[in-house]
Amino acid sequence: MRIRPAGLALFAGMAIVLSACSSSSTGNAASPSATPPPDPCAGVTAGKAHTAPTDWSKAKIGVVTDIGTLNDKNFNEYSFKGAEDGATALGAAAPQSVVPKDQSDYKKDIQTYVDQGYDIITTVGFNLATPTTCFAKANPGIWFVGVDQSPICVTPQGAPDTTFACKGDAKTLIPNYVSLAFQEDQAGYLAGIVAASLSKSGEIGAIGGTTLCAPCVRYIQGYTLGAQSVNPNIKVTPAYVTRDFSAKAFQDQAGGKAFAENYLTTNPKVDVLFQVAGLTGNGVLDAACAKNIYGIGVDVDQYLSYPAADKCIVTSAEKKLQKEVSDALKAIGGGTAVAGDNTFNAKNDAIGVSDFHDKASLITADTKAKLAAAFAAMKAGTLTTCPTDCGVGPK
């Protein structure tokens, strides 16, 4: 085992080059025609033959959240609350929850519920879309409810489509998979109306978690259009904390605060700031409060969920996660559930801006009228709240 240092360095250098080569070559080799369609459902098997219960008060309901924590004052927490409400409405036992520790847990966590004979399994977040599709296909007797997993993209055989051609009709191929999605741009539009009405400088801002999060981008696109509907000359400056799905995007409150402080130094005239970045965004609200400008929360009524920033939270752009998850469970129990993609928007009162609480005096009757008119137009389907590249973030 006598290896000279030079030889060693050569070997390691080769290793680096090799690994670099292998990663760059895949950029070209990524033509799916050359490779047989892989099976993303490998290892997913059906549980014991399961039939939906006739008495839903005996139903077992499970929730798999995304990585993070159940009590995130946001997405996971309110989806779970929805499942709790739904279980109560069905008269069933309180739902159980599993929080995956990382990506390798998704399949296993869903499998555990399947093996335990659960009747309804709710999965939260788009990261769980593929495993949920696989398990729903393999277990037609179990109902699956997915939050933010639309559009369900399947092949004509009902398997998850890794090429994203999406030729299959999920609604008929997987009739036990209810996917809930929200039209975030409508909620953002309403928040934009509030922001533009409050701004004295004519400059407002928005900070999203990552350019890759389509719902985040939709919120901000709607926000921009809503603000422009009030003041066509308003300057809206969106910014994104990161361009990938690292922890910085949604789980880094201190990083969010630092990012927003920088942002506000660069854009000193911004006097209303909208956050679309989960826990990172709570740091954005902290920075807004520290600079004595207004902040707008996201997803849930953040005046209630994040009281530390109550000083400056005017309102929040809401999607009614809790209600829709609960309603989906009730519909399953009542036999009226609709499989496939279910989109929620103003038409079913599933989006809106939350109560103004102690800032109510700031909101003029004129602003309220504009909000009501916009909401009515959204209901009627006559208002465009998202540009043509809806959900596509800046490159």
Place this chain on the structure above:
Amino acid sequence: MTGASTGASTGSRIRDVTGTVWAIIALPLIAILLAFGVGAVIILGSELLVGEPFDPLLPLTAYAALLQGAFGSFDAIVDTLVATSPLVFGGLAVAIAFKAGLFNIGAQGQFLMGALAAVAAGVAVSGQPPYIAIPIAVVAGVLGGAATGFLPGFLKAVSGAHEVVTTIMLNYIAISVLAALVSGPLKVPGSPSPVTYDVGNAGYPVVIGRDGHIGIFLAVIAVFVIRWLLYRTTLGFEIRTAGANPDAAAYAGMRPRRLIVLTMVLAGGLAGFAGVDVALGLTHQMTSSFGTTVGFDAIAVALLARSEPIGILPAALLFGAMRSGASLMQIKAGIPVELVDVIQATILLVLVATPVIRRVLHLRGTQNPLATSPTISRSYGSESVL
């Protein structure tokens, strides 16, 4: 007469053996029991805080569910072994560095780079027959990890930069490199979220149960290979000597710089193999948030095993079982998965505080514990290796 004396010596030998075994397993056993005790106290305490009807037996319910989830059925046992296999590779990666007196906190970064290289190569060869595709992806992954391990080793050898610092930093670099590549060149065009193609034929074949892949067996083989390497080869002897007494090693004509680099490359390769195990055996593709805590858990595994290759097996099995059983524990007892983290952290804390525990419990080891298992206290700040 002779028979009686033989009997007596056999008896004392048995006593010797049990004494040695006890000296080896006493501390890990105490650490584990103590950790589960702490976990039980935390469960009871949290019950009081939550304000639900107090159930004094909840810790037992939780641990029973944990046990059932880990070993309750054939599928559960296979799942546990699957969760164990990357921890074995990771544990070996940290242990071999410990043996050389190096503290490899970078197993996580090496793990990620190994997984990334394996997926990148696996996607490129996903259409080839498995007997070609799998070896290529595995070798790419191991090299990816080895290259990541080489850097801190090289830096230490040439400049004395402490590997604790450089490996921690490299962990963050690895996270960012992975996110950049998966959201960039490796991303499936048209996918709404950053995700790579499936590795197809480069995925490990499933040989037992519904997801028991060949990585389980590779892990066991790796343990014996590393054991052989450490105790039956010149290189292993040099690694151990450099770890036990760098000055003596240098005096004996061994070259510490070369050993540092070589050990870190080996450690990186093993951690990379752990990444290969997860990527090719379990996830088959990669998202930009890919990452498990394998690299960090591996440190606890290595400490629990006192850096002995054979000890890695039970230590990794314990951690794998806790990971695997955690789902059922959450479902049946409503105890969040974080409890497993608490237990793991307590085990680690007790092991690191070894001298204190020994004194408190009046435990006597057959040898100075620091001589048999170089731990943080020894490794940290030991730039004098040069």
